[in-house]
Amino acid sequence: MADSDEERPNAARMYDYFLGGAHNFAVDRQAAEAARAAFPALPETMRAGRAFLRRAVHFLLDTGIDQFLDLGSGIPTVGNVHEIARLANVPARVVYVDVDPIAVAHSRTLLADEPATVIVDRDVRDVAGVLADPQTRHTLDFDRPIGLLFNGVLHFVPDADDPAGLVAAYRQAVAPGSYLAIGHATGTRRSADGEAEIGRARKVYSDAGERVSLRGRDEIAALFAGTTLVEPGVVEVDRWRPDEATEAFGLAGYAGVARID
Ligand SMILES: C[S@@+](CC[C@H](N)C(=O)[O-])C[C@H]1O[C@@H](n2cnc3c(N)ncnc32)[C@H](O)[C@@H]1O
Secondary structure: OOOHHHHOOOHHHHHHHHOOOOOOOHHHHHHHHHHHHHOOOHHHHHHHHHHHHHHHHHHHHHOOOOEEEEEOOOOOOOOOHHHHHHHOOOOOEEEEEEOOHHHHHHHHHHHOOOOOEEEEEOOOOOHHHHHHOHHHHHHOOOOOOOEEEEEOOHHHOOHHHOHHHHHHHHHHHOOOOEEEEEEEEOOOOOOOOHHHHHHHHHHHHHHOOOOOOOOOHHHHHHOOOOOEEOOOOOEEHHHOOOOOOOOOOOOOEEEEEEEEO
16 A cells, blocks of 8 residues: 555545444544544444345345345455355355445455455446456356345436446346345435434535435335335335344435346
């Protein structure tokens, strides 16, 4: 890592810090604490999103999915897809895709010795590029079902870039029996102070130079067009098949999983 990495906070490393990971510097921890002061529920929001990823991947493993395309994967730390699969004793194949240079650099280091697990350094909006990438082709068998994971990433895709069209393009590239999982931030929260908190969250993101498109439940449900949602459909993130480890949370996100036929 270059020295400058230790001087400027980075969103991927702040996320890692909130999840309890070790891939962050003092400057990231300071920025993360400032963000928490503005939006106290931020770490909880991130943990809830990551917990949905865990439950969704377990669900997909249970249905027999053993290969994953994880779009906007972040730093693969603290319970990422290949770790979830390994704990479930499934020898899964995983393609992580991220455009953030820090997330990609950490991914390369962390995944160097992982079998059948790669990081593709691309923008998820470049569907043709992601799908044709030699690492993607080498790792995934597109004649067999694949789990498409869009967790915490589509709210970084503005309407102008047609997120529904983006999801549809990936959906059309995978075999019948594949699955789609989406977790997406929204602009409301169940708590009394919800709207104000979301406003502060939006500012935290925009101050960090991130354009975030918070969407409502109907818009998020529309991203599942052409698929068959599994129960309980598109629901608040902490209400998607909660297990004993799920923290109830008055939550700023919706999630769902659907079958592609
Ligand atoms: C909040 S993190 C989510 C990480 C992980 N999917 C999870 O569920 O824990 C969002 C990630 O999406 C990545 N991202 C945002 N826009 C992207 C794009 N257009 N192409 C690729 N990655 C993107 C960011 O770099 C970041 O690492």
